[in-house]
Amino acid sequence: MSTTGNKSISEIGRHGLIRELTTFSTWRSDHVISGIGDDAAVIERDETTYTLISSETFIEGVEFDLSFMPFHQVGAKVVSAAVSDIYAMNGHPKAILINLGVPNRITVDMIQDLYKGIGMACSDYHCQLSGGDLTGSHNALVISVTVYGEVDKDRIIYNSGAREGDAICVSGDLGSALAGLKILLREKRHWEDSEDPVMQPDLTDWEYIVKRQLVPVARKDIISLFEEHAIRPTSMIDISQGLLHDLKRITNSSGKGAYLYQAALPIDLQTREAANEMEEDVDKYALYGGEDFELLFTAGEEEVTKLAEHSKNFAVIGKITDDAGQVEMQTGEGDVISFEK
Amino acid sequence: MSTTGNKSISEIGRHGLIRELTTFSTWRSDHVISGIGDDAAVIERDETTYTLISSETFIEGVEFDLSFMPFHQVGAKVVSAAVSDIYAMNGHPKAILINLGVPNRITVDMIQDLYKGIGMACSDYHCQLSGGDLTGSHNALVISVTVYGEVDKDRIIYNSGAREGDAICVSGDLGSALAGLKILLREKRHWEDSEDPVMQPDLTDWEYIVKRQLVPVARKDIISLFEEHAIRPTSMIDISQGLLHDLKRITNSSGKGAYLYQAALPIDLQTREAANEMEEDVDKYALYGGEDFELLFTAGEEEVTKLAEHSKNFAVIGKITDDAGQVEMQTGEGDVISFEK
Numbered sequence A, B: 001m002s003t004t005g006n007k008s009i010s011e012i013g014r015h016g017l018i019r020e021l022t023t024f025s026t027w028r029s030d031h032v033i034s035g036i037g038d039d040a041a042v043i044e045r046d047e048t049t050y051t052l053i054s055s056e057t058f059i060e061g062v063e064f065d066l067s068f069m070p071f072h073q074v075g076a077k078v079v080s081a082a083v084s085d086i087y088a089m090n091g092h093p094k095a096i097l098i099n100l101g102v103p104n105r106i107t108v109d110m111i112q113d114l115y116k117g118i119g120m121a122c123s124d125y126h127c128q129l130s131g132g133d134l135t136g137s138h139n140a141l142v143i144s145v146t147v148y149g150e151v152d153k154d155r156i157i158y159n160s161g162a163r164e165g166d167a168i169c170v171s172g173d174l175g176s177a178l179a180g181l182k183i184l185l186r187e188k189r190h191w192e193d194s195e196d197p198v199m200q201p202d203l204t205d206w207e208y209i210v211k212r213q214l215v216p217v218a219r220k221d222i223i224s225l226f227e228e229h230a231i232r233p234t235s236m237i238d239i240s241q242g243l244l245h246d247l248k249r250i251t252n253s254s255g256k257g258a259y260l261y262q263a264a265l266p267i268d269l270q271t272r273e274a275a276n277e278m279e280e281d282v283d284k285y286a287l288y289g290g291e292d293f294e295l296l297f298t299a300g301e302e303e304v305t306k307l308a309e310h311s312k313n314f315a316v317i318g319k320i321t322d323d324a325g326q327v328e329m330q331t332g333e334g335d336v337i338s339f340e341k
Helices: A016-022 A071-087 A109-124 A175-192 A204-214 A222-228 A243-254 A269-278 A282-288 A300-309 B014-022 B072-085 B107-126 B176-193 B203-216 B221-228 B245-255 B269-278 B282-288 B299-308
Strands: A032-034 A041-044 A048-059 A092-102 A127-137 A141-151 A166-172 A235-238 A256-260 A294-301 A316-322 A329-330 A336-340 B030-035 B041-044 B051-057 B090-103 B128-134 B144-154 B167-171 B237-238 B257-261 B295-299 B313-321 B328-329 B335-339
Touching: A016 A127, A016 A222, A016 B107, A032 B128, A041 B090, A041 B128, A041 B144, A048 B051, A048 B090, A048 B128, A048 B176, A071 A092, A071 A222, A092 A109, A092 B051, A092 B144, A109 A127, A109 A282, A109 B014, A127 A269, A127 B030, A127 B051, A141 B051, A141 B090, A141 B144, A166 A300, A166 B282, A175 A204, A175 A269, A175 A282, A204 A269, A204 B335, A222 A300, A235 A243, A243 A256, A243 A282, A243 A329, A243 B176, A269 B041, A269 B237, A294 A300, A294 B245, A294 B328, A300 A316, A300 B282, B014 B299, B051 B072, B072 B090, B072 B107, B072 B221, B072 B237, B090 B107, B107 B128, B167 B299, B176 B269, B221 B299, B237 B269, B245 B257, B245 B282, B245 B328, B257 B299, B269 B282, B295 B299
Parallel strands: A092 A127, A256 A329, B090 B128, B257 B328
Antiparallel strands: A032 A041, A041 A048, A048 A141, A092 A141, A166 A294, A166 A316, A235 A294, A256 A316, A329 A336, B030 B041, B041 B051, B051 B144, B090 B144, B167 B295, B167 B313, B237 B295, B257 B313, B328 B335
16 A cells, blocks of 8 residues: 555655655666666766766746747746756756647747747757657647756766765855746736736846746856866755755755755845845745756865865855754854754 | 748648757757657667667647546556657667656546556566656646667668668558547547446447557567567658558658558458448548557568568558659559548
């Protein structure tokens, strides 16, 4: 008997459910090095490299909203989100396959715009569009993206390698994609309430955070820095679900805990201003906001020093503890708050 | 300017559109051997083998109907459909990734059943379930399947290799999956019209064709035969869209034509009986029916003779001609009909 039975997916947690579901599949292929748990499947390639494969599905109304996202931006964003999983394992994307489920209201012109965005992003990330299919869909536009990548065997980084005392680092800033989404949703409501159908929202004050939501960039540059300067994090993941969610994947896989410093969370000024306008707590944006596609990684002191010599575009936000499963944060006032497991 | 502009997808054709869309992506990776056009992308692996990657998305209400398909059968069927693309290139599937988009009405129990079917099919095809994700969906259950496979470089078969004079062969029989679907849809209408909600349809007379629709089997056995007896087809594809549709992909890619013999089309007795009951032309089932997942291949005379020594489970249904783009069929009465390009 299953232990999860009639529970809803949110009750038992997405990753817990995926792990349980995987137990129904017992066949093991000799070439598969690592399957469930990391951002990409790891498969033996040749003496020195692994193949990485990752796949993600984006459903209109869930992962993207066509009412404020132009098709070419949707195309670029799904590619960024997908290749980010390969960078998260310190690898390089090489090829992409796109499947579309297309409802009737979507015209060929719209699909062409979508593919223009896909094509531009593929060039940015040095990926070849190598296949895919088109099928029908009743309601929502469905976009599935599969990425093939490669990584040197001696450079692969799993999310299970964090060691006690490692610094917890994050590239870029946190919560800005969520802040951008909040502004876009507010403008959408204004437009829906307005009597003027051609009203254009004024987003000039919010350029950075709106861009972070609409056209996020996967951190290929950070992976290149690691490579150039032989910097070797112990664990890594990309922030797609939110800092706390993705950090817990690292601590759970590594059998460790984490201690964060609230004051160290990198938050852009526009993100703060957006939270102010919404009368919301900006730290919640940073802790729970998804889709930043920044890299969250752990590393020893020496590696962090080396990285700091070459880049200012990352922050140390805490350290790994031996307190398995425990994630705590020291607030600006010196209090310590604990996040549920 | 695009030549396709405002046309609908059906007007310009799915494969034509995919080819055009691909031109928006200009980056070329050195490891990608072949992208768009075949059932799977072909990527350099090592000195002797290629990596094959294929990806397919199945949307509830379009590719499957939960009103008459139990979840475990849906799970098994999407795996069969996906690995069939790897067999179609004479390769072996090794790993599978599954993404689900799950609407609220779907319970954890149902997803578990789905994964049980996935797990059984993975064992049948010697594939390891190696990753995937779960996300929400508003209406339809969405299942994306990515397959990683491998093929010896000297054994890979593209759909572009057909030569004039080659025999056109097909494994198993044609049109039975469509016949099964017609019966299932009729029973569904009966059930919907009936006042008895627990009415069970009597499908005993239709066991074979219903099974062909609900739990199709990808032809791993044919690939093994080719391997054991060093039989080498010149081109191959799996029949997912229908004989004529998929044959045209071979003839178009190869720059050839085809001449079919109507009398040679392998059609099961139950398929004939179903067509009779529906008062429809059974040859149309064979020519246009999708989802049989049989292998359609071309081969020289010597290879066909070799195959015939070891298997009765295939039929020669025609020959490849030099008449590029032309697909004709000689009827039982000796007439020749031509199918539109």
